[in-house]
Amino acid sequence: MFCYQCEQTAKGGCTKVGVCGKKDTTASLQDLLLYLTKGLAQVAVAARKAGIEDAEANLFTAKAVFSTLTNVNFDDTRFVALIEECVAKRDALKARIPSVEFSGPAIFIPAADLAGLVEQGKEFGVENDPETNPDLKSLKQTLTYGLKGVCAYADHAAILGKEDNELYAKIQGLLAATLSTDLTLEQCVEAGLECGRINIRAMELLDDANTSTYGHPEPTEVKLGATAGKAILVSGHDLKDLATLLKQTEGKGINIYTHGEMLPCTAYPELKKYKHLAGHYGTAWQNQQKEFAEFPGAILMTTNCIQKPTNYMDSIFTTGLVGWPGAVHVSNDDFTPVIEKALAMEGFPEDTEKGTVMTGFARNAVMSVAGTVIDAVKAGNIKHFFLVGGCDGAKPGRNYYTEFVEKTPADTVVLTLACGKFRFFDKQLGDIGGIPRLLDIGQCNDAYSAVQIALALADAFDCEVNDLPLSLVLSWYEQKAVAILLSLLALGIKNIKLGPTLPAFITPNVLNFLVENYNIAPISTPDEDLKEILG
Incomplete structure (x- = not known):
């Protein structure tokens, strides 16, 4: 096996067993399922050109790709069933467009037993990628991992009945594009940005699904x-x-x-x-x-x-x-x-007191007091906003985020989301004129709320988001974070601090592109980064 899709990957890539606990057999089955799902995507793209929209194939595409995301499924038998279902849906859809000729994963025939499937999967791992240009390979892998995040959010939304055929079409188109052998670097970059754009749509769908079903979060x-x-x-x-x-x-x-x-x-x-x-x-x-x-x-x-x-x-x-x-x-x-x-089971024998925390500061809650926030900024009472959040993990270096938040000045506000907040979610930072200095926006998918808050503030101050007194200090672990980062880049947001380490699948040239065009930088120390941000 070879896997470097998450932040905790060992020495540039896990080769015997994943740091996440993934076995080599599971990794192989995931690689095979992903390859076959790209074949299903190829068929769906061709079918759509013929006027055929297959709702079952669309939703299955999202589910299959999401199942290969880090820390989702470690059960080999479940992957065998997904592989069989993928081929059945692919072939049923192909039968509806008999005049179209296919190749590669669209015609690949899986083995009949587990051992055979595992052996086949080895052909389609990252280490056997036929792409010889390391920068193209890096961009295609980034696109693939971003799509895993998009598919996760699309699946979450579909569970509550919110789907979008145009979103599925773009997911399948980009999945098929990763198989192309003639993409230029510019086209790969644009595909990554398109992944970011459709991720915004996926998060919007999920936000609508959650809020229309359960109401808008309240503090x-x-x-x-x-x-x-x-x-x-x-x-x-x-x-x-x-x-x-x-x-x-x-x-x-x-x-x-x-x-x-x-x-x-x-x-x-x-x-x-x-x-x-x-x-x-x-x-x-x-x-x-x-x-x-x-x-x-x-x-x-x-x-x-x-x-x-x-x-x-x-x-x-x-x-x-x-x-x-x-x-x-x-x-x-x-x-x-x-x-x-x-x-x-026994349950808890008695009550215990460990304090409380506040949550529920999604976009509706924050924008309901937007006037107060804007007035506080204009009066100089709020000097800066920090969005400190993302995925948490066990790798050393993540205490940076705790220290960073603790050292933010008393006239600044910290927005946070996703599990990265658990490094500091119970810190008592006080408030500014009744506005809590620590605002928990929600889950990782609630990055949509964070974006909407930023866009609303930019509109209120008649400026671009990059001109706001707002800095993004992000942590990443898995592929949802990759999708969110691509969304931020698609929105043109610059000056992001990213850590605790940079993705192993990003080559030096791709990193240079991100630095030159978006001023992305790795985190250093809380003191140095705060000094740079605040001047």
Whole structure:
């Protein structure tokens, strides 16, 4: 195997086992599924030209690509089923356009058994990419990883009934483009920017899905301690899974806790109305092995972020595209096994107090006090805004973000989102004229809210976003972050600080392009970066 799609990749690429826990067999099956999905995309592009839109193939494309994103699915048997489904959908769609001739992944025939599939998958890993130009390869891999993030958001939105055929068409077109052997560097750059643009659309769809179903987030104080009683912990990102579980557990004497990126869910009106949504437990995804082992109830993993379960295998459940060998997978929105497990476990013996945190400062909440914010800027009470957020991880160097936030001056405001906030989410930074200095915008997909806030401020001050007293200090881990970065570049946003390390799939020449055109820079030290930003 060879994998360098996440920030924690070992020495430029994992070759025996992934730092994430991915086995070489799983990596091989993911590579094969991704290759075949690009073939399905080729067929879908041709079918669309013939006036044929295949809704099932469209949604499957997003699901299949998302399943290869870091920390989603580690179950080889599930990948075999996805590969079989991909080929069936591809061939059914090909049969509807018999006059079109295909090649490559559009006609590839998978092996009949697991061992054969694993062996075939080795042909299509990064190390066997036929592209010989390292910069073209770098840009194509960046595009591929960005598309994994886009597909994640498209899948999340589709779960709540929000889909867009034009978005699917662009996803499939870009997937097919990664197979092209005659793209120029300029065309690859433009494809990456297009990926960023369609990611904005995917995040907009998801934002609409979440807010039209559960209401707009409201500033909410969330308890961090435990409440005595039976318990279920929900991690990942999926609002519908949490809503369904809350409904199915109502009146059963079970308290529901959020973990990781689920924290912002506690701010949605239609979710917070459930009295047994008891608070937030734990911190970011990479701490789950310790935190889950100490949790005295059932655990439900939604979307991505799962790690290898340790001594809690019998109490963890997966749903959706998440999978781990040996973990019980629940489907069809029936969480009975999770509920029964929670009732059979001890639960928390007593209440504990660990303070509270605030969340729910999405765009509606922030823009409702826009006049106050603007007046504070004009009066000189707010000198600067920092967006400090992104993915968290276990690699050394991430304490930079804690120190950076702690050292921001008292006349500045920190916006944050995604699990990177768990480095500092419980810091008491005070307020400026009633405006909290630390504003939690939400999950990683709520970067859409952050963008809308920035655009609204730019409009209010009649300037470009790059002219605002706003600096982006971002952390990245997996491919959703790649998609968001491409979106920021597509919007023309410059001067981004990125860390804790730069992507291994970015070549020196591609990095130079980003520096020259967007002034992207790696983080250094909090003191040096603050001095540079604030002058």
